[in-house]
Amino acid sequence: MGDTVEEDESEKVEIILKTIGPAPPSRLRVPSFIKVRDLRRLIASNGHLPIDNLSLILRGTALSDIRNGDDVHIQLNDGDSLIVVVKPKPPVKDGHENDDDDEDLKFQLPQSSSRWKKRLYSFLHDKLKFPDILLMLIFTLSLKAWILITMWFILAPVAHRWDLGPLYMLATGFCLILFNLGKRKAGDSSAYSIFNEDFRELPGTLNADRLDRHIRAGQF
Structure with missing residues (x-):
């Protein structure tokens, strides 16, 4: 039993906590190899500090809880100094438009x-x-979009070499317009009669023929 206690104690180190502000430096025994999130929790509970606004700095580097989606571990030595910063809460703004932006x-x-x-x-x-x-x-951007962008940049020097730069740019513009027209559902009519069956116009469309009929009928 005594061997287990000695082993646990040997795996711990004493670090110095220097809290920004009037609080004096303090000491805390922690495991030598520890997750940053666990270290932050120990320091917050030891000094009764808000854990959400707690920032830790070790050897000039701000410690992050997660990196690349994984928990960050650090190796501490006996006597290491850790700067503890309690970040102030942001002031409350009258309007919320800037916050949303x-x-x-x-x-x-x-x-x-x-x-x-x-x-x-x-x-x-x-x-x-x-x-x-x-x-x-x-x-x-989707993978398909990145493939198209890559192919565009590959083909651009070829078009320039064959003196087809203006035509290449013009074709690019037409393709962008064509692929961004969207798709109409069955039964929907386009605002442009040329795209509708039998060149059918939308109700209420005002054109030269309708305007002429209104004038001849004395509706103006």
Whole structure:
């Protein structure tokens, strides 16, 4: 029994907590190898601090609970200093329009995403500092769309070499318009009579013939 206690104690280290503010430094015994989320929970309960607004800094690096979809573990040594920062709550704004706009511009990868997508997102967002609007564009496009974009860039130099650049751009514009027309349900009529059977117009459409008939009938 005594051996088990000694083994448990040998696996723990004493770290120094330096909380930003008037609070004096304190010491806390924790496991030497621990998850960041568990360490945050221990520090919050020990100092009666709000865990949601708690930020931890070790050796000049802010600690994150999750990276690439996995829990982050850290190795602590005896005597390590950990800076504890309690982030203030954001001020309450009178209007909510700006908050909604900011939330719309922030892109978050869905939790159901595959592991390779999470790793790619972490690399682009954390390492390369890609803006959220660009990340949104990258991860919302389908594989088919990326294949078409890649083929367009591959064929563009070929068209330029054969002096077909303007025609290539014109064809690209027509394709974009054609593929974005959408599909009508059965029985629906287009606003343009040329696309309807027998060139049938929508009720209430005002054209030159109808205007002429109204004038001849004395309705104007």
